[in-house]
Amino acid sequence: MSKTNPHAPSELKTIGFTPFIYCSNQPLFHVTRDVPLGDALAMASDFLFLAKELTRDAAFNRDTDRHIWAAHYLTAMSKAVVDDAMKVLQRPVRTKAESEVERPESN
Template identity: 70%
Template sequence: MIDPSELKTIGLTPAIYCSDQAVFHVTRGVPLGDALGMASDFLFLAEALSKDAAYDRESDRYTWAARYLTALSKALVDDVGKVLTRGPALRKEQAAE
């Protein structure tokens, strides 16, 4: 059995599209704990920017920044989910690397 701390992202998840093409992808090989920690940081910042956006009626800059941070967070969490739900075959593949 693989130690969960050895599980890493698989890098299959795109984020933020431009002209129907992903501009960013999750990087393969990031430890899951680190990926989830980064997603948490992104979501914390997105929440703070959303709060600022609620008070700043003159600009949408906070809203767009929060949107991009949220999209990156979702990609990280989705990639982690793919690792956790793809089962033992994927975990064996990662252990072999």
């Protein structure tokens, strides 16, 4: 049995609570649970890079709004991933003593 620290940065994973892109006041998508945080944040960085490039292109190409809508959705996805990561990082950390306390059995 290997002992890992669930609070080590390499062990942190998304919790999947963060919705994005709403239709009729209901979230159409959510961040997926249990993705390693480093991988999720790397993907958010890629999304933001693409959004930045699309907004730059949109500034020069005023014939269509397709660039700006693509950038809008990429930034919405990026924000959701970063928000989900922040929820993981801001969770109260349980101490070893708290983890080892057994719950009383109910009768």
